[in-house]
Amino acid sequence: MSGKKNIPSLAECLAAADETKALRVQKNCFNTIPEILKEYFSFSSVFLVADGNTWDAAGKTVETALLDNGIAVAGKYIFPAEPRLHAEYDHIKALVEALGAVPSFKETVPIAIGAGTVNDLGKRAAFEKELPYLCVPTAASVDGYTAFGAAILMDGFKQTLPCTAPRCLVADTDVLAGAPAYLSSSGFGDLASKIIAGADWIISEYAGKAGAVGADPIDQKAWDMTQNGLMDYLERSVTAAKGDGEAVNALFEALGITGLSMQFLKTSRSVSGSEHLFSHVWEMEDLSINGVPVTHGHKVTIGTLAATAFTEIFFADPEGPPPAHKNFRLPTGSERMVEVSGAFKNSRAHDGVVKIALEKLPDEKNARIINDAFRNNWKEIRKRILEQLVPYSELKKLLAGAGCPLIPEDINLNRNYTIATARRAQMMRNKYGILDLAWVTGAFETILSRMEESETYLR
Numbered sequence: 061m062s063g064k065k066n067i068p069s070l071a072e073c074l075a076a077a078d079e080t081k082a083l084r085v086q087k088n089c090f091n092t093i094p095e096i097l098k099e100y101f102s103f104s105s106v107f108l109v110a111d112g113n114t115w116d117a118a119g120k121t122v123e124t125a126l127l128d129n130g131i132a133v134a135g136k137y138i139f140p141a142e143p144r145l146h147a148e149y150d151h152i153k154a155l156v157e158a159l160g161a162v163p164s165f166k167e168t169v170p171i172a173i174g175a176g177t178v179n180d181l182g183k184r185a186a187f188e189k190e191l192p193y194l195c196v197p198t199a200a201s202v203d204g205y206t207a208f209g210a211a212i213l214m215d216g217f218k219q220t221l222p223c224t225a226p227r228c229l230v231a232d233t234d235v236l237a238g239a240p241a242y243l244s245s246s247g248f249g250d251l252a253s254k255i256i257a258g259a260d261w262i263i264s265e266y267a268g269k270a271g272a273v274g275a276d277p278i279d280q281k282a283w284d285m286t287q288n289g290l291m292d293y294l295e296r297s298v299t300a301a302k303g304d305g306e307a308v309n310a311l312f313e314a315l316g317i318t319g320l321s322m323q324f325l326k327t328s329r330s331v332s333g334s335e336h337l338f339s340h341v342w343e344m345e346d347l348s349i350n351g352v353p354v355t356h357g358h359k360v361t362i363g364t365l366a367a368t369a370f371t372e373i374f375f376a377d378p379e380g381p382p383p384a385h386k387n388f389r390l391p392t393g394s395e396r397m398v399e400v401s402g403a404f405k406n407s408r409a410h411d412g413v414v415k416i417a418l419e420k421l422p423d424e425k426n427a428r429i430i431n432d433a434f435r436n437n438w439k440e441i442r443k444r445i446l447e448q449l450v451p452y453s454e455l456k457k458l459l460a461g462a463g464c465p466l467i468p469e470d471i472n473l474n475r476n477y478t479i480a481t482a483r484r485a486q487m488m489r490n491k492y493g494i495l496d497l498a499w500v501t502g503a504f505e506t507i508l509s510r511m512e513e514s515e516t517y518l519r
């Protein structure tokens with residue numbers, strides 16, 4: 061690529077997104093919520109949703125700002141502060157019922173005041189009542205605030221339920237800066253994951269031209285929104301977890317913009333790649349520390365380190381990919397089914413994953429075309445990937461500065477298990493990236509062995 065990168069402004073990103081109309085992050089801005097409501101909603105009252113912690117941190121101030129401006133608060137639903145709130149579907153049922161009990165609820169605006177979980181619960185409940193809603197984020201902890209869809213625990217299994225993104229978001233700098241440090245470092249990890257999401261997208265573009273399943277071409281606009289300002293945003297937000305207002309503003313804005321790129325693209329391709337696949341595996345296993353679930357962003361952080369190590373090893377040699385493992389040969393459909401079925405044998409995701417793994421299994425001819433495409437364009441692809449990656453050692457320093465977990469043990473995983481997670485991560489989605497590419501070249505197990513032997517990766 062030549063010339064200056066086009067970094068779309070927040071206003072341009074909002075214009076590209078079709079659900080969210082306004083995103084404000086600044087100091088003492090809750091008193092602007094009344095004017096935002098009047099500008100973007102037609103309503104007669106609001107309904108506040110929070111938990112005990114976020115009510116204290118922001119809810120009371122929001123309520124005062126609303127009442128002072130003559131806005132009717134038709135009801136509120138405050139989840140207990142303890143134990144930590146989970147995104148369970150039963151909570152949505154309760155919220156939907158409470159919203160339905162509001163007289164003329166069609167004219168009420170739900171306002172979700174909280175971090176990822178409160179927002180996801182409020183988002184889905186508002187959607188079920190067909191109401192546009194306003195989000196007051198209390199931590200820069202995920203990119204999901206501006207995303208459509210809500211990650212909800214249903215039948216003991218985390219699923220993304222469809223729903224519309226918030227129409228408006230209003231975040232106060234002091235509230236974000238005052239959030240627990242682990243929430244800001246989670247957001248930082250979720251933002252850093254976009255480095256790998258970009259590398260996977262580059263791989264996906266080449267694989268798509270060679271006919272691979274689940275491989276998407278790069279959409280330049282969504283790419284520009286997510287990638288072009290990324291390194292600058294990461295550098296500016298390193299001190300977010302230390303309560304630095306400027307840094308947390310930058311982090312929140314960057315996460316918000318990546319969510320807007322999803323709204324524009326209508327898929328998660330621009331914001332999540334193989335690093336999120338690692339985290340999805342641990343999510344399904346309810347990875348916790350002393351009974352407290354590890355945050356999305358912290359799982360993604362270790363996924364980002366693992367995926368960076370994997371990608372660096374794959375692209376290490378200027379001449380071509382690592383050699384195929386001695387035991388590798390392309391499996392038949394039934395062999396693959398046995399393998400994938402065994403890997404997910406006690407999982408609720410079993411049937412879905414088996415289906416996907418078979419759908420994306422290339423035949424001999426497809427596999428050869430994909431292999432040739434990468435070998436024939438190796439220098440060009442390798443150059444693009446190495447430009448996109450932040451080298452492992454630098455990435456680790458960046459994450460360390462931001463207070464993120466740095467080794468698997470920090471999130472209650474062990475090193476070998478983390479490396480082995482790559483196998484299941486590769487099976488579970490139709491979203492082409494480095495794991496699929498390494499698999500089709502036969503080098504997958506070679507890479508895992510090299511990761512295991514490494515003195516630096518995941519140590």
Ligand SMILES: [Zn+2]
Pocket residue numbers: 203250332336356360
């Ligand atoms: Zn994420």
